[in-house]
Amino acid sequence: MSKKINQSGTYYWYALPGVAAFLTLVGGSFAYNIYLSFNNWQGIGKPEWIGLKNYQDLIHDHTFWISFLHAFEFIFAMSIAPTFLGLLVAALIYDFIATYFGNAISTFLRISLYVPQIIALPVVGILWSWMLSPNVGVINTILRKIGLSSLALNWLGQSSTAMLSLSVMMIWIQIGYTVVIFVSGLSRLDPYLDEAAQLDGATWFQRFRIITIPQLYPELSVVLLTTTVAALKVFGPVYVMTGGGPGDATQVPAFFSYFHFFSTLRVGYGAAVATVLALILTVLAIGLLRLQRRVGATR
Amino acid sequence: MKLINKKVVRVLAVAVVAGLATSSTITSAPAAQKxxxxxxxxxxxxxxxxxxxxxxxxxxxxxxxxxxxxxxxxxxxxxxxxxxxxxxxxxxxxxxxxxxxxxxxxxxxxxxxxxxxxxxxxxxxxxxxxxxxxxxxxxxxxxxxxxxxxxxGEYVSVFYNKDIFAKNGIAIPTTMDAMEAAMAKLKAAGVVPMEMAGGDYQTVHNVYALAVSKANQTWINSFQLFKGTAIDATTDANIKWAADTLVKWNKAGYFEPNASGVKADDAVAEFQAGKAAMMIGGSWLDSGMETKATFAYGKFLVPGSLTVGSGxxxxxxxxxxxxxxxxxxxxxxxxSKKYQNYLANAGGLALFADPEAVANPAAQRTGIPFGVAVKKNALAMYPDWPVPGYYPILLSAGTKLLSDGDVANYMQTTGAFYNSGRPKA
Known part of the structure; x- marks a missing residue:
């Protein structure tokens, strides 16, 4: 018995590099960030301790709250919509395309859908900025050509459509990720259950809803967790496409934090935003993991 | 015994891995060449x-x-x-x-x-x-x-399409009224009077170009260098007039449609393709204009007192x-004179070049208006200098101003940011 404990104890040594890296790279930075959030600092010189002042300012900062509202809107564009669509597309690819058109076509479709995940975000941003350009962009040019000029909007140039435009782009990017995970999940499932239900006369949709989806819970929870966290800390698309504008129509917390870190040089304030964002993300991630465990336990 | 050996091996393995991981970050000093x-x-x-x-x-x-x-x-x-x-x-x-x-x-x-x-x-x-x-x-x-x-040096001025001006019988405007009359005439003739990238830096420069066309150096000293009476940027008359004028021009259709969604590269390309009569742009566009414009172009200063520009x-x-x-x-x-003259002939805005040493017509085209501005001590610096982080605020608020025409909101957003960012006396 004691032999066993002793033996497993030595395994802790293997965690040393990882733990050390985590403590210095993540833990250290996070602690330093929290420290900075209590200071007034311009990035150079000596930080000046001001206690909770940054957090008090934050509570009264309209842009900060707007940015969080947008982060939750991004949960729809980056998490909920891609999960829903991805599930549907994955099922179509797996059940229909692969069955009737063969593996080659289904693999091709999967790869095509995954391409937006591979393209570097700045390239995606330039591509979409160009497509969405109001007067010379390809989207509006096509809309005008087919007689839908009234739908040829100033996509990124007005507050009412800027968020929508970014959201459509994010769905396009994210769907490849969800499809790939769900297709691999589908291939893991036991085909006998499905066949038995089919023999009993269940329709495709009934089988999808009652047999397939419950078996995909592990994939669903992983996808929802990772994409939700990604949505809350979204930065790249906003940085590349709109810079948070027009006005603050597409402002998000991570960009807002960056803005204060590097543009206004109110580093302490930017740190306070980052700290609040990190806290919310942690709580949310723990909540989602708990939910996942509970769903897993009841099955 | 066997167990201890295993343990020793494991610990050694970890030590080696950790050692490898850290050693890669320590690099030896390079050979001492300057x-x-x-x-x-x-x-x-x-x-x-x-x-x-x-x-x-x-x-x-x-x-x-x-x-x-x-x-x-x-x-x-x-x-x-x-x-x-x-x-x-x-x-x-x-x-x-x-x-x-x-x-x-x-x-x-x-x-x-x-x-x-x-x-x-x-x-x-x-x-x-x-x-x-x-x-x-x-x-x-x-x-x-x-x-x-x-x-x-560098400065912001108006690029104009000489062909379009000639065809519509328009002379270079020297007052703001003449400028607006020219734009109205061009608009009536079915020409886009002014290229405008409202989703990009052009919106920031255009507002400021209009504001300083009404300003004097005392205003610049206060706004930029914080000398003399402090400016309340939420209500300042010059800035408000500039924002009002931008909105007025936009509503009158003097800019291309959907200006707020246009990026600078697109606007410049459109102007270079001869699709608009004018564009307010910086001297950093000179060399591109020289090689890519499909027509004869010229430059003039925005009518009024001061010009956006600086060293x-x-x-x-x-x-x-x-x-x-x-x-x-x-x-x-x-x-040195050698490289200042070289710069001027290459089309740059040299500060200390000999005028007679500049033979290149393109260099003269951009150098002469700049010389006028320098001579009348009219350089007004750039809009985003006074307070850190002002530029992104001016940009996002300027884009919004073009999309919704809400001048009060623009003044409040940009003005409050300026006021809170200016050094405390």
Whole structure:
């Protein structure tokens, strides 16, 4: 018995590099960030301790709250919509395309859908900025050509459509990720259950809803967790496409934090935003993991 | 026994892995050749063209030195310049953005070398209206020690399509009324009067160009250098007039449609393709215009008192520079008549070129209006200089202003930011 404990104890040594890296790279930075959030600092010189002042300012900062509202809107564009669509597309690819058109076509479709995940975000941003350009962009040019000029909007140039435009782009990017995970999940499932239900006369949709989806819970929870966290800390698309504008129509917390870190040089304030964002993300991630465990336990 | 062996092996394995992981971060010092690190921004206009030639001369004069050039961007240095200058990878000499939020802050943080001794040694004798961009006291531009030197100028003016002007019988406007009349006439003739990238820097420059067309140097001293009576930017008459005028022009259809969604590259390309009569743009567009415009073009100053413009970006010597003397020698080369004339002939806005030495018509085209502005002491600096982080606010608010025409909101957003960012007296 004691032999066993002793033996497993030595395994802790293997965690040393990882733990050390985590403590210095993540833990250290996070602690330093929290420290900075209590200071007034311009990035150079000596930080000046001001206690909770940054957090008090934050509570009264309209842009900060707007940015969080947008982060939750991004949960729809980056998490909920891609999960829903991805599930549907994955099922179509797996059940229909692969069955009737063969593996080659289904693999091709999967790869095509995954391409937006591979393209570097700045390239995606330039591509979409160009497509969405109001007067010379390809989207509006096509809309005008087919007689839908009234739908040829100033996509990124007005507050009412800027968020929508970014959201459509994010769905396009994210769907490849969800499809790939769900297709691999589908291939893991036991085909006998499905066949038995089919023999009993269940329709495709009934089988999808009652047999397939419950078996995909592990994939669903992983996808929802990772994409939700990604949505809350979204930065790249906003940085590349709109810079948070027009006005603050597409402002998000991570960009807002960056803005204060590097543009206004109110580093302490930017740190306070980052700290609040990190806290919310942690709580949310723990909540989602708990939910996942509970769903897993009841099955 | 066997167990202990296993344990020893495991611990050793971990130690080796950890050792490998850390050793890769410790690099041995390179061989001791003198390396001169230089940074600047763009690659394809008159300035870097001239600087490259000068850099070759420097290299020739110092064969023992290895010159290493790295290209940075305006945005990178604007956003993270202070951090870069404060790091151990700081260069020996770099182009850097003038203004309180950049060079000012860096000088206050002790990141820049005082160039006054070099200025005395080499007898630069910079005129005060040029030196002020490199002078900072307690982080504020305008006077004090010399932390940077501009070697060229830049300004924002109106590019116009000579063919369209001639076809519609329009003369170069010299008053704002004539400007508006010209735009109305062009609009009536079915021509887009003005190219406007409202989703990009053009919106920031256009508002300021209009504001300073109504302003005087006292206003500039207050707005930019915080001297004299403080400006309340939420209600300032010049800025409000500029915002009102921009909205008025937009509603009158003087800009291309959907201006708020247009990016600068697209707007410039449209103007170069002859699709609009005018475009308010900076002198950094000169060389592109020269090669790409499909028609004869000219330049004139926005009618009114002052012109957006200044000495160009600075050359600074970081405190962490390992070759300060060499860096100063290079700055001295750039300020010499030889390279000032070279710059002017390459189409750049040289500060100290001999007019008779400039033969190139393109150089004259951009140099003459600039000379007028310099001569009447009308350079009004740039809109985003006074307070750190002003530029993105001006941009997003300007884009919004063009999309919804809400002047009150624009004044409140940009004005409150300016007011809270200005140094406390």
């Amino acid at each position: 390396v001169f690190n230089v940074w600047w921004y763009s690659k394809d206009n008159a300035m870097p063209q001239t600087w490259n030639v000068a850099l070759k001369e420097l290299q020739k004069n110092h064969p023992d030195v290895k010159v290493v050039f790295q290209q940075k961007t305006f945005e990178v240095m604007n956003n993270t310049g202070a951090q870069l200058l404060n790091s151990n990878s700081a260069p020996d000499l770099t182009e850097y953005n003038k203004g309180n939020g950049t060079a000012g802050l860096a000088s206050k943080g002790g990141l820049l070398t005082d160039l006054t001794p070099y200025s005395n040694k080499y007898h630069w004798n910079l005129p005060s209206s040029i030196a002020l961009y490199g002078q900072y006291t307690n982080g504020l531009m305008g006077s004090g020690k010399l932390y940077g030197v501009p070697t060229y 160009g970006n600075l050359f600074v010597i970081p405190s962490k520079s390992k070759n300060k003397d060499l860096a100063a020698e290079f700055i001295n080369l750039l300020l």
